[in-house]
Amino acid sequence: YGRFIKYLKYWQENDIVGACAQTDAKGDRSKRPHDQADPDLYVHVVERKGDGIIVRGAKQSITIPPYSDEIVVLPTRAMREDDKDYAVAFAVPGDADGVKLVTRPAFLRKRQKLDAPIAHTGVSDSMIIFDNVFVPWERVFMCGEWELSRNLALLFALFHRHSYTGCKPAVSDILGGSSALVAECNGIERATHVREKLSKFIGLAELVYAAGVASAQFAKKSPSGTYVPDPVYANAGRRLAGENIYHEYDLLIDLAGGLAATLPPEGDFYSEETGNLVDKYMARNPKVSSEYVHRTFRLIENIACSGIAGWLQIAGMHGGGSPVMETIAIMTDYDIRGMKDVAKYLAGINKELPRIRHEDLVDYYIDID
Ligand SMILES: Cc1cc2nc3c(=O)[nH]c(=O)nc-3n(C[C@H](O)[C@H](O)[C@H](O)COP(=O)(O)OP(=O)(O)OC[C@H]3O[C@@H](n4cnc5c(N)ncnc54)[C@H](O)[C@@H]3O)c2cc1C
Structure with a gap:
């Protein structure tokens, strides 16, 4: 040490x-x-x-x-x-x-x-x-020290997944923001299905972020003095993000249409022969310029149809640990017995419902002030 x-x-x-x-x-x-x-x-x-x-x-x-x-x-x-x-x-x-x-x-x-x-x-x-x-x-x-290997592996993964709950919502904001931008370019921003899709980005990003906040709030002080994030909240947040990254792309590409993949090369927008014509046919919503539309689709090409796009998707699923690894961590730390006790009580199998003792909660609230 x-x-x-x-x-x-x-x-x-x-x-x-x-x-x-x-x-x-x-x-x-x-x-x-x-x-x-x-x-x-x-x-x-x-x-x-x-x-x-x-x-x-x-x-x-x-x-x-x-x-x-x-x-x-x-x-x-x-x-x-x-x-x-x-x-x-x-x-x-x-x-x-x-x-x-x-x-x-x-x-x-x-x-x-x-x-x-x-x-x-x-x-x-x-x-x-x-x-x-x-x-x-x-x-x-x-x-x-093979007995400690599991703890060390899980501990790093936990801190990484906790930081992920802070940074991944920013990726959702970029994908959601680009969706809003392209909907504006397409003149459909007020359509009900567009608002529904945008709300999905917001719901996801905010839930993942909230899991990170909760994980920090319920962190426990380790003997070294370092605070360790709550593993269930951090892993649940990371898993939610990992399971939904392709869905977020689904929403963005649905709203963008095919031009995200077939946008003419940048040089053709500036060539003497084709520049004005390409600009002319980029026109969509009359409230925004052709360059506005070009910039929007170039951004979407960059984040959804490029080498980095593939990286972002795969990083979103596996970076920091695949969803299955978060499942393992959640199942290791969650009090399933407590959950089952509630069902047993409601079913009449058990007459008593064991109460959570105040002393067990004190640790959690220790630093909230
Ligand atoms: C963009 C990116 C950046 C990364 N950066 C880092 C980094 O900086 N540092 C780092 O250490 N790692 C990094 N990683 C690695 C990342 O943590 C791993 O990709 C992730 O943990 C999954 O491991 P794997 O890729 O070997 O996939 P695998 O473990 O091979 O998983 C593939 C599939 O096999 C299944 N599987 C695996 N083992 C079993 C088994 N025993 N029984 C049944 N099914 C099984 C899994 O559930 C999964 O469905 C990064 C990954 C990406 C994509």
């Missing part, structure tokens, strides 16, 4: 940017780490030395490693005793010897004339290969 605190201070003092590498290659999903045909399919310790450890394996789908100072590695799942060499957590500089970043950038076509903030966005994800990397002991935070 002392080691970790020292490392944390290094981050704080140097304003470090880090990538969290949790997701292993994982191989055959039905097998545990030590059962895999190739032992390197989960990152593991291959040698323990006097001054540190040697690790090998690969982490997959990791966001931002090429522009991170540090890569923090932790287990992706619970381990059993047989898996103890896989119960390893450590940190290395992004350019440490033996660390190979195989990177897939997602970016938008460069614009020539119609510049806009969205055109300057992009992201990179890497497969991080640890090819016999030496890690000094002061950067090793777990090495063989």
Whole structure:
């Protein structure tokens, strides 16, 4: 723990940017780490030395490693005793010897004339290969403590999912805002079905955000002094977002129509031969200019029909943990017995309904003021 605190201070003092590498290659999903045909399919310790450890394996789908100072590695799942060499957590500089970043950038076509903030966005994800990397002991935070692997994996996922409940509603706002904009361009913003669709974005974004607020409000103070978000609220919020990302795209594309996929290339809007004609046929709602319509559809092409669009959708479903993982976390932490007790009481199976004791609630309300 002392080691970790020292490392944390290094981050704080140097304003470090880090990538969290949790997701292993994982191989055959039905097998545990030590059962895999190739032992390197989960990152593991291959040698323990006097001054540190040697690790090998690969982490997959990791966001931002090429522009991170540090890569923090932790287990992706619970381990059993047989898996103890896989119960390893450590940190290395992004350019440490033996660390190979195989990177897939997602970016938008460069614009020539119609510049806009969205055109300057992009992201990179890497497969991080640890090819016999030496890690000094002061950067090793777990090495063989397989019983703690589950907690560490879930704890990182919990904080990540909690932060997700804050950032994902912003994606919904972008998708919902673009839907409102294109409805205006199409002259249909007052139609009942449009208002119904826009309200879906609002309902989703606000519920996910509310789950994050509730998770923070009901956070519990851990012995270290760090507050840990409530896992049920955070996971329920993240799952709601993950299950609905494709539905949000469904709503946007329904309202945008096919031009989102077939918008003429930017150059044709400015060519001598076709520019005026393309502009003429872009006209829709007389209250907005052709450039307004062009800008709207270029935005929608960028967020819904591009390399980044695919990234946003898949990130929306799997980034931070697929919905099934939130289901597992919810089922681990929720008091199903309490829920069943209510049904038993109402059905007359039990005569008494156990009351929630005030002492159990005190913890929850401790910091509300
Ligand atoms: C854009 C993006 C960014 C990401 N960034 C990061 C990052 O920065 N750091 C990081 O650590 N990870 C990151 N991830 C990885 C993300 O956490 C994983 O994609 C997610 O946890 C799912 O794991 P997976 O991709 O291996 O899918 P899988 O686990 O292979 O899931 C695929 C399907 O298999 C099913 N399945 C898996 N195992 C079993 C089993 N034993 N039995 C039955 N069914 C099973 C799942 O339920 C799912 O339906 C990112 C992912 C994306 C898409």
